[in-house]
Amino acid sequence: MSARITCPVLSTRVTSAEDAASHIHHGDNVGFSGFTGAGYPKATPAALHDQIVAAHDRGDEFRIGLWTGASTAPDADGVLAEAHGVSSRLPYNSDPVMRRLINTGEVDYIDAHLSHSAQHMWFGFYGNLDVAVIEVTAVLPGGLLVPSGSVGNNKTWLDQADRVILEVNHWQPRELEGFHDIYYGTALPPMRQPIPLTDPMQRIGEPYLRVDPAKVVAVVETDRPDRNTPFAPSDATSAAIAEHVVDFLRHEVSAGRMPPGLLPLQSGVGNVANAVLAGLDGSEFTDLVAFTEVIQDGMLDLLDSGTLRAASATSFGLSEIGVRRFMDHIDAYKGRILLRSEEISNHPELVRRLGIIAMNGMLEADLYGNVNSTHVMGSAIMNGIGGSGDFARNAFLNFFLTPSTAKNGAISAIVPMVSHVDHTEHDVQVIVTEHGIADLRGSSPNDRAVKIIERCADPRFRPALQDYLDRARAERPEARHTPHLLDEALSWHQRYLDTGSM
């Protein structure tokens, strides 16, 4: 019996990935573990890929509905997309091969608020879940599971699936036991109760996932690393954005609108987010706490320096260097990092109660403060809304961050009208680019437009934006709340498609 599988019942189910994958059939809905490239299954997807390809070679149909926590990796989303084995996908994807199939229309993609995904499954809105494929760190007696490097929707998939495949990944440190807080107090309306969490680091659950051993059809042992996206060092643009954010927080504290220890931080994934964390690390702020989705390399820096006291999240999202660092000092992080289900990490009730400071990237914003986080030129999806809506809508204070231009200046991130809306003018408080910050709180649309043009737009695009605004205001003097020239509102995007530049 493997040291990682001490459950007498489940140790008898250890088998090959090929055998495990054989429990997945055409038409099944399959729930994978995985969030930000951490904790996704690593062997079963490849075996499933081979079985799908073989079926297709025989002329048989074989496509599944694929549900996850959020993004996985090339060896999960990627291989199944390559096999053309996915009919539908939810709630979030960032894999480039899968993205291409979504954008050609081969894969039906349901881009959902992450806090909604588990409950919509429970509500019956997504149909039946046939199989769950869940990576864990260890299997204890009685079907108690030590979770892996992400929690995501694992609790829901394990509870709801007809059949369960477990992957026990020896690469995940055994010491992950104790890093998780799995809340089993959720219920369906009308039986729901208040979620008792009032402090980001409060434990309201237990350190283990549960599974009914009778449902486990296969246990696969693996020893393979997570995706571990390389950490992109901060550039001058990101650093400038970060400086604006830190200055703004400082200003809010001095104005008495924010406690000196700030409020719990949520930070999106990526370069700009890491720069903001670095900016905080170089500031006077200390003893902060995070209530967020993902523990990135930048958060380890803050935990090490004491800028961050502790962090609650649903997943790691570390580079290879970050992973090594985490593993080398894993005992020092225990008690300071807590991973929860994404229905809890992103829960509107908790985000609002705790008064989160939400910081998320975006693709573009328009003159009136509508934000597009997902769609390139209106039609093609990039990744998905993820948790940005859960956090932004319910935050105490939200920031949307972006460089003012993309594609070497060909694209302005500030446009007359966004080509897709993920966060409406009602939800967007502070927009930041390297040029400055537009504080939209308590502002009318016309005030917002002035601030966004003057403070956030790239100077090369400001005259054209101002000209659009002036002409829109002039055209229909009786319709000046959010004045638009409808035959021109999306012309910047069309021009980019036609000419390669806005």
Place this chain on the structure above:
Amino acid sequence: MSARITCPVLSTRVTSAEDAASHIHHGDNVGFSGFTGAGYPKATPAALHDQIVAAHDRGDEFRIGLWTGASTAPDADGVLAEAHGVSSRLPYNSDPVMRRLINTGEVDYIDAHLSHSAQHMWFGFYGNLDVAVIEVTAVLPGGLLVPSGSVGNNKTWLDQADRVILEVNHWQPRELEGFHDIYYGTALPPMRQPIPLTDPMQRIGEPYLRVDPAKVVAVVETDRPDRNTPFAPSDATSAAIAEHVVDFLRHEVSAGRMPPGLLPLQSGVGNVANAVLAGLDGSEFTDLVAFTEVIQDGMLDLLDSGTLRAASATSFGLSEIGVRRFMDHIDAYKGRILLRSEEISNHPELVRRLGIIAMNGMLEADLYGNVNSTHVMGSAIMNGIGGSGDFARNAFLNFFLTPSTAKNGAISAIVPMVSHVDHTEHDVQVIVTEHGIADLRGSSPNDRAVKIIERCADPRFRPALQDYLDRARAERPEARHTPHLLDEALSWHQRYLDTGSM
């Protein structure tokens, strides 16, 4: 001492509306009571109108920031707009004179989620509140106030204002005492606690508003009715929409996705909403409960018939006949109707916990399920988002309802791309017109488009919508997640502006 004012301290502050209004100065932010034309101040605004006009005649500036619960009436919003005495307005307006000034750009309008308005004031995002003008039913000793026909933001305005003017309206039945549940457990982060409400009719507060008597600069006695908008009887289109909704609920119950007694109902204001209520009243559903914003005439029908056991809201919104009916049987309604602050009636925590069925009107929806609730042809605001976002985002199930056409068929409520987004594709579940119902849950954008065209669009507009979709899909085969023709996406609206028809 008036029988309605038994507080020895505050009875000494009784004065004229003119004297009360003299406590309001140019540049003040002023918080009015009032929600859906109920419980707004009725004498002070007119006196303030006169003082503003006199100041303007003298060449002096006199404009205020006007904050309310939601919509008031011609004798509140209307008279101040007529006097050109308002510089900014939040969080919701439906007054036609005020709307005109918002749309010409004279009044800065901050159209906010109603659940956000009180907390954003507390957070300091709106600036200082100088004066509160609050209608009440009676003033008890110690500064306890029997609230009027709406609660709205009254608690927050009373707490936060530097100076308070009370209007005691003898027209409001004295028996309103006991109809309110004012929760005083709110706090600023990081001190927030779970809101203990787990049942729509649970009392978590007290029946009275509180005011510090030292802040009360004037008490004005009035005897004037609320706005009491006439009740529009259901027409064939509304009745058809209602029938689709009731059928759909029936279907959800039989599919096991909804308990037989449904879940708490939220219903927007107006003709279609009343038709849905009438539809429920004629159905087999019984012993239902509402957790909503407004008690309309339709809800009284349901309460009388027993279809509705009880209703929680923040305001009445009755016709003259409805008012009479309510007053005639007021004792029978006590304990079955509870009015709360709008931060509670609309709270995301509670809407999600209770699992609300949200039903709201809209102006238009697009092929992918984005909904415009507020802006006519992109630029001019109609009313505002109100509570529709609070409810739709956090509901168990949400409906957006509209006739398929407006202006005698000149406008299609289903368009290629909405001209303004209030509810994104991530938030919209079920779209209903008189032609049918599009269930978008768990659907990809392309599936949504097919359903919306086939089931909701007016048959006259279906071929053009399908043609747009076909050509958008064909134009960029690599960008088919939400395919759009950007130079044509808003052309239906432009055509309406140019020709009077889409």
